[in-house]
Amino acid sequence: MNGRLRGFWTLVGVIIAALAFASAAVAHEIRPAYLQIDQKAANRYTVTWRTPMLSGMRLPVALRFPEGVRNVTTSERNLPDSVVETRVIETTNGALAGQRVEFIGLQATITDVLVRVRLLDGPASITMVRPSQPWIDVAARPGSLEVARTFMHQGVEHILFGYDHLLFVLALIFIARDWKALLWTVTAFTAAHSITLTLATLGIVHVPGPPVEAAIAFSILLLACEIIRVQNGKASMTARRPWLVAFAFGLLHGLGFAGALADLALPQSDIPLALLFFNVGVETGQLAFIVAVIAIVWLARLVRYPPSVGRRAFVTATYLIGATAAFWFVERLSAF
Template sequence: MKWLVALLIALVAATPLVADDLRPGYMEWTETAPGEWRLAWKQPLNQPPVGEPPLPVLPEVCQFAGDPTVGAGVGALVGSAEVTCTAPIEGQAIGMAGMLGQADMLVRIAPLKSEIRTLRLTAAQPSAVLEVEAPAGNVWRTYFVLGVEHILAGWDHLLFVIALVLLVRGWKRVVAAATAFTVAHSITLAGASLGLVGLPARPVEAIIALSIVFLAWEVLRAQRGEEGMTQRLPWVVAFLFGLVHGFGFAGALNEIGLPEGEVVAALLAFNIGVEAGQLLVVALVLLLLEAVRRIAHGALAPAVRVASYGIGITGAYWLVERVVG
């Protein structure tokens, strides 16, 4: 069926040329004395704002103590301010102005005499009420959702996984390769997030792009009947590149930050969210390939070939951008 072929091509080839579209912002409230707060925030932006930069929306019982400081960072606005509140901020709304599109922001509130809370703001819901009592599983839920959203919006990671599914034959081998990729990036994600290991972001992002180009080339070789390294040892290749991808995941998580006292829970929840999103994509691609194989078998090879070219071209673009740009 032509629509199945078109869907396969659209899924794996018509991807955006911007990787890691989800660049979550953060806002941190730290109470330094009763009723006195230090506020810091980072809001990713694709282009400089027109007019005055957006500021956090304070609870009704709070006001800025002096003028906030806002400066331009790399693709983001970074701000800080001192805030005074005449009453507890529990039960009050906290928000962020100027959130557009798929903007996402994690808010961390650290009071002096109660436990740390987290809120999540989006463009659709740019404000949220800080509950009087922290809901059970708040950190787990928040970081799980962030993990799912990161993998689903991080096209560089997704294209690697999709190319792996296109290349490896047999669902058992696909599962083995995906598991190796999962184990590898879980190791470096944990190590980098906890400060045990680290690599500079730029070479990491370049190697991630290179891994996509490599797998796309391996898929095209397989289309010509040539057996490449990934076909012979898919779990080894997936594991090695997975180690590098883990540093990419850690970079995104480090931008968000981990809540003090619940680092392990947040790290596990984020990682589980990443895996849940990844497994969802693997399952969808496998189902789509099987549907094309059953309904329009003759169109499967051309569709995979076109998709591989799309993946390779996209990865090459990112590679040049990350090395030169």
């Protein structure tokens, strides 16, 4: 790849590395809250309300049910990363269908709420509530279209705000020798993380989250080192077969994606549809990122500057990516 293309790919690397440093403390930490409502009788429901812990404190969001709803029983348990509250509630003026449940304080946060409602006369509905509209109107007869839309959006959001995954994809672009190699490399990465995402989500494979997150950061660091080796003219299997390295590390990144999906605490009956569209969302976001990089490369052809500038910027961006990955690795390793 010539210096001109490397220089403009570098611009992408510098921007993402800067964002990654600024967001290191929150990357993969903004997990949604979760509300599950199951109707057990005409006027009785069980409620599970899980709120994540942020910086050691419970998310300051409270549930508000409509008038005519009273608590029958309430219990609470603390988990390492969240607080789970379980209630049995009764309605005194009709069913919850058609009524509004509010999330007081959600508008002051950056956290979403995944809401799952199952009524006696229909399938479960799944909706993502945003801080900009902190309430949900309980639908009488929900369909599966909302499930697909919700989890596809969640998949896109996860990849576009998962700076570690984006840095890894960018490093793959850096090390690919041509467009054909890039195509095979990205395809191998996609196939690999789809495999482990599926296996982990279905419970066939289980690996604790913290070691996976640390290993993902280490994979980016190793790839950055390989890019520098190639730049120095040293032989590298990564440069000869980038698709093989992408496949191997893609298996690891798939476990990270599975961890994000598992954080949504979905019942088994919703896993297949959620898994499919979450994966579609991840691939859509990844493709959008690659297309954006290619567009910048195309624009680079309109600019003229000395090749030495592109080479120096390319090396600088690679070191920034490696330094970011090293920081993440140490930070995540210390969190074990």
